[in-house]
Amino acid sequence: MWSLLFCGLSIALPLSVRADGCKDIFMRNEMPSANQPFAFNCTFPPVTSGEVSVTWYKNSSKIPVSKSIQSRIHQDETWILFLPIALGDSGIYQCVIKGRDSCHRIHVNLTVFEKHWCDISVSGLPNLSDEYKQILHVGKDDSLTCHLHFPKSCILDSTMWYKDCNEIKGERFTRLETKLFVSNVSPEDRGNYVCQTILLHSGKKYRVLNGITVSTTPDFRAHLIGGLIALMAVAVSVVYIYNIFKIDIVLWYRSAFHPTGTIEDGKLYDAYVLYPKPHRESQRHAVDALVLKILPEVLERQCGYKLFIFSRDEFPGQAVANVIDENVKLCRRLMVIVVPESLGFGLLKNLPEEQIAVYNALIQDGMKVILIELEKIEDYTAMPESIQYIKQKHGAIQWQGDFTEHSQCAKTKFWKTVRYHMPPRRCPPSPPVQLLQHTPCNCMAGERMGGGHEVRHALVGCLSLSGGSQLEEDAFHQGSLL
Known part of the structure; x- marks a missing residue:
């Protein structure tokens, strides 16, 4: 009897030491909605990529989570599955990953909330979760995804989509598996969405709901390309217009801003x-x-x-x-x-x-x-x-x-x-009228103007305005009149 007890202690003691010596990898915070299925997969490549064993524990308990599929909370391969999850399930769960020469541990902090989803049979405004946020790009064909993460033992039925408690219908919307395709997205497509699907497990049906907050958006690349094209078009237009009206533009500028x-x-x-x-x-x-x-x-x-x-x-x-x-x-x-x-x-x-x-x-x-x-x-x-x-x-x-x-x-x-x-x-x-009025006076003021070609300009103007002949002007240019 003592020898059996000693053998049991010799086996249990090393296991406890190895469990306590596991290396913590990270802590995940999850906030699921009560009264619906929830699952979390314990995976962390490359730690879980080799031959390892995965065991789930609740809080600091040394008792592993049950692996019986009949249990409401049980381990399904590397998953922990709640069918469904309840408010009392809140707490810290540990996933211990043991390899031949290693031990790692992942902590999951579950905070279960009572969330009032859109009930199709009851009128009223929904209190939607902002757990998931997605974006639709205006002017393009885009899609929304209903995030459903469950093990292979769970079978998912077709997914229904709702916006503001109303089922989504119309030619612009197409449902395919867990996606909702939206063609020619418009700003009116933003809002609160709910995707609903039926989960089958061990002959039982469970309703799964996900709330999605959808916003619409400057597609950045499209707007960037459009902006560049518009900028180039403006630049080309400006250059084109400038080349056509360049002379008029320059002359106008000189006239409007000429220095004195x-x-x-x-x-x-x-x-x-x-x-x-x-x-x-x-x-x-x-x-x-x-x-x-x-x-x-x-x-x-x-x-x-x-x-x-x-x-x-x-x-x-x-x-x-x-x-x-x-x-x-x-x-x-x-x-x-x-x-x-x-x-x-x-x-x-x-x-x-x-x-x-x-x-x-x-x-x-x-x-x-x-x-x-x-x-x-x-x-x-x-x-x-x-x-x-x-x-x-x-x-x-x-x-x-x-x-x-x-x-x-x-x-x-x-x-x-x-x-x-x-x-x-x-x-x-000077205005042309002023020139005509003042030129005869300048004719008689030749001596006061300082001589040279300026005197000759005045004299030629006199000859022209006083009816002088072309012959007289030509002779004057040759110097005979001087």
Whole structure:
């Protein structure tokens, strides 16, 4: 008898020591609803992946949970199963996982609540659990899942779905096993849902209910992609609109926000006008009309720019090279007029004026160049390399006009393009009426204006307003009247 007792103690003592020496893995808090089935699986890879034995205990009891399927609380393989769970089942349950050379323990803290679910036969608002929270993405096809975790011995019947105590019906909703599929999700689909299923175990039926709080949502990726696409569309639209209305936008900005005062860059003129002397009478007349009449009328009189035009603004008797060299350096732009006939006699090959002007503009000062075609020029290969370079870098503006009064309006497309390439003017031009009223007075005030080409501008204006002939003006430009 004593030897049997000793043998029993020798077996039980090592088991107690090993149980007390188990390593605690973690503590889980579970809050199930009373009066319905509940199950918890004791698994923790890789601890439970090998050959191990799993035993469930309640609280600090050394007596394992029953494994009889007839017991309301019993162990089913690695699961602990409550059929159903009751308020008195609250407490701490231990799952002991023993391997050949290891022992681990998982604690489960059960807090059982009495939860009033939606009763289909009784009216009233439900007190739904927020145990599960799920999200439906607006504008997409999405689904909700009824979380049912039970061992294989439990058979689950079809699942019913309710929202705010009403059974969910309609073409947008499809039930499949434990899922509810929702097509074309809308914000109205958020709310409180209940999924209900029937659990079969050992010939008995149990009702299982899960409450789900559903919210709808910025799908982040869809909204991000949509936002990027919208941003790109806006950027492309802005660039497109700007390219179309770029000239008008820039001119409006200059007009609305133009600075006052003078530009402190040491320049006296806004542009130096370089133009050819064609042999054909018709072309020479067109060039003279554009350079000596229309350019001053629009850019100087209407827009307030100051131009230097060779053969109009230099002093008689000055050396041509000196005039050009000095005045090009005083200009902010170089305006080059080209005609098809220029290809024949070689623009910039023979005329020192053209050579010096382009050299100063392109090589020394890096001056911006405005290239104006009096007629459409298809081929620039016969042009000097400097003109070809200007054409390639800055492009060309083709003259659009017929030398009538309409062509002298600064608001036409051609003049808007020229003004866009001109430097921003600092001071607004005087009204045309004021110019007409004050010009005759300036005629008699030549000595007070300081002489030079400014005197000649006033005298030319006098000749024009007093009915002077074109011949007198031409002679004046040649210096005979001085």
